[in-house]
Amino acid sequence: MLQQPEGLADWLAFLGRADIPVLQHTARTLARLQDDEKQFNARSVADVVTDDPLMTLKLLRYMQTHKHRNQSYELVDVKQALLMMGLDAFFRDVPAMPLVETLLTGQRGALVRLLHTVRRAQRAAYYAFDWALRQHDLHAEEVQVSALLTHVAEMLMWCFSPARMIEIERMQAADAALRSADAQQQVLGFPLADLQRELTVAWGLPELLVNLADPAHRHTSRVRTITLAVNLARHSAHGWDDAALPDDFEDIAALLHMDVAKVMALVKAGPAVG
Numbered sequence: 001m002l003q004q005p006e007g008l009a010d011w012l013a014f015l016g017r018a019d020i021p022v023l024q025h026t027a028r029t030l031a032r033l034q035d036d037e038k039q040f041n042a043r044s045v046a047d048v049v050t051d052d053p054l055m056t057l058k059l060l061r062y063m064q065t066h067k068h069r070n071q072s073y074e075l076v077d078v079k080q081a082l083l084m085m086g087l088d089a090f091f092r093d094v095p096a097m098p099l100v101e102t103l104l105t106g107q108r109g110a111l112v113r114l115l116h117t118v119r120r121a122q123r124a125a126y127y128a129f130d131w132a133l134r135q136h137d138l139h140a141e142e143v144q145v146s147a148l149l150t151h152v153a154e155m156l157m158w159c160f161s162p163a164r165m166i167e168i169e170r171m172q173a174a175d176a177a178l179r180s181a182d183a184q185q186q187v188l189g190f191p192l193a194d195l196q197r198e199l200t201v202a203w204g205l206p207e208l209l210v211n212l213a214d215p216a217h218r219h220t221s222r223v224r225t226i227t228l229a230v231n232l233a234r235h236s237a238h239g240w241d242d243a244a245l246p247d248d249f250e251d252i253a254a255l256l257h258m259d260v261a262k263v264m265a266l267v268k269a270g271p272a273v274g
Helices: 008-017 024-034 042-049 053-065 078-085 087-093 108-134 140-148 152-160 162-174 180-188 192-202 207-211 221-235 245-256 260-268
Strands: none
Touching: 008 152, 008 192, 024 042, 042 053, 042 078, 042 087, 053 078, 053 108, 053 140, 053 152, 078 087, 078 140, 108 140, 108 152, 108 162, 108 221, 108 245, 140 207, 140 221, 152 162, 152 192, 162 180, 180 192, 192 207, 207 221, 221 245, 245 260
16 A cells, blocks of 8 residues: 655645546446437536536646636636537546546445535535525636535545544544544644645635635625535534524525525525435
8 A cells, every 4th residue: 555645745746646536426427428419518517527526626627737828817617618628628638537436445434424525515516506696696606616616625535545534533533522623633734624725726726715714705795605505514414403503594594685484495495415
């Protein structure tokens, strides 16, 4: 077994060289689309890509490292990226491989935990996109993708360092007062929030991801939208009885200028819990 990177700088270098894995479901769905002349278009492919945070990350990192010299704007819209590069080039240059399930063969516990994290990201992206549209955001796709990528550092560590991630969970299970960031610091040598921030900058990911950790942007509508969507997805991951949810509903109601009861109905009608 290859020696694991040690420290934040080593992990940044390692992940910069790594081939980002994608979900098996994503690979299979993209393969089916290629064989379906009626459904094969940029929109249908974009829908599949943006349902998988790792595939989205893989595409955006590729586009950032292969952008034209005169491209000064941030490319976040997945459909726009696909139209720019062309579908043939996408399938050739950003293949849906390796597979997460292959990488984590024999490590079912890590795979299950990764899939739970992916599911939360999918739900956060769904809510963020819906709320951005309700606020008449002209670039709601950027909000959607940013919410989807909020925890990609955690996902990558589940893929490439599952034993250490399991150890972090074990430590927290043994000590309910142990904060996630402290456990991560002890096991990894850095909190995952630091890795997330460094990856965002190094890979040219949406600027919104940087803004999430910047107090100066805390009260902007887009940051609030993503933050509340991520909180809701986390607090409702195991059902609608989490003690933090009433506060979430109040905050979402304030964001959308809606009645709390209507917000509760709205979010519960969204993607299924679990």
